[in-house]
Amino acid sequence: VMLDNESLPPRSPSKSSISTMEPTSDNEAESPMTVQQNDSQNNPEPMMSDGISEPLPYHVLSILQALPGHHGCLQQQEAQTLKDLRSAVLAWEGKEKYIDCLAMTDEHEENLLLRFLRARGFDKDKALKMLQHDVDWRSQIGLASMCKQPAEEILGCDPAKIDRYIPLKHIGYDKQGRPVIANHLGGKSVIAEMLDTCTSLEQLIRYHVWMQESFCRLLTQQSQKLGVKVEQIVVIMDTKGFYLGLFNRRSQEFLQRIAEVDSNHYPERLGLLVVANASPLISMAWRGIGKLLDERTRQKIHFTSSPQAAGKVLLEHIEADMLPKEYGGSAPCLDLQ
Structure with a gap:
């Protein structure tokens, strides 16, 4: 889906919603992304990026707020898979490119990871492969530079x-x-x-x-x-x-x-x-x-x-x-x- 040029917001630099902190092992101190139990819903609270506030809630009219696999409604196994995916991404040799992508999109890390997990049925390995392919693709096509070009240059x-x-x-x-x-x-x-x-x-x-x-x-x-x-x-x-x-x-x-x-x-x-x-x-x-x-x-x-x-x-x-x-x-x- 493409938008008309007049309606588009300008590109502006922004800070990433991810910390470069390395994932901890099971024997080390608990990561800030650790899921906490929500007593009222018996569902774990969503995980958050290190030192970053929790993702925004969905609109009250959005059905997504009540669907499994979405922020605020993660099942225990889904929350663990999210944590495992983030650990795998931060252990990846292409981690710096991943961090650059987050900085460019200004998307909260949890939101991004959950989108890729839902796209692959919460299969961590498939989601990781998809995310790595996406990060490499953005680097290969020079997306950061492309976004600064006017439409006329892109199209010719x-x-x-x-x-x-x-x-x-x-x-x-x-x-x-x-x-x-x-x-x-x-x-x-x-x-x-x-x-x-x-x-x-x-x-x-x-x-x-x-x-x-x-x-x-x-x-x-x-x-x-x-x-x-x-x-x-x-x-x-x-x-x-x-x-x-x-x-x-x-x-x-x-x-x-x-x-x-x-x-x-x-x-x-x-x-x-x-x-x-x-x-x-x-x-x-x-x-x-x-x-x-x-x-x-x-x-x-x-x-x-x-x-x-x-x-x-x-x-x-x-x-x-x-x-x-x-x-x-x-x-x-x-x-x-």
Whole structure:
């Protein structure tokens, strides 16, 4: 998911939410990350980075606050796995790159580790491998330098040209403070033509990464502003005008590449996806694809056949004055098509 440039917060340096203290052995002094028992819930308190305050709580409307594997609702084994993962990361020879990544994202360490653990079913070894791959990838592509570049340098063209093919807009926030992104993937989305006339596939992928990092800064900005943890986004995808001819080899490669980037490097960032104007063809394709996804992910995605049907879902999460008129709200129409 990419954001329009005007809505993005500026990149600013910040302190990391991790200490460089080495993990202790079982015989040494208890680590500040040690889980303490919560007598009222019979669940362990979440672990914290050394010398750093506890992560922010979730919004009162967020269902995440009551789900296992999330801050404030960790089961005993999950808390131990979190502690074990952190010890493994700090024993890794690439630890310094990991610390640099935390400093760049300004994400609390526990939040980051839990996202990767949930993405790998709380398998410590798989989560560690995924995290190490992510840290190495960020170093290899020079992400810190990339984020300081203007969009024009990343793309090699004016970003407005890309918007003509894949129009999108950051329209505001939902009731939990999550950013709401609206985009259109329909008749204008001729990916092959865009790659022939505007930019290359590699530049487009780098631009997607650049936008994702800008989006992560927006999440941090919202968390600091509201005093609650905002770590996911809401996406409205309007597919009006989509036809089978748009889905050719080059568009398939583009969509597959960005899906891989999001899955491998931005796990657990999607809070809700509502697809509006989904044709029978798209709905049929989803029935096949949906079987490959876990139940938690499927519950985040809603396919609707009309703007009105999409609006019924969206109004449960977004105030009417924030939702565009075409989806039953009172905000100005998007006009993305």
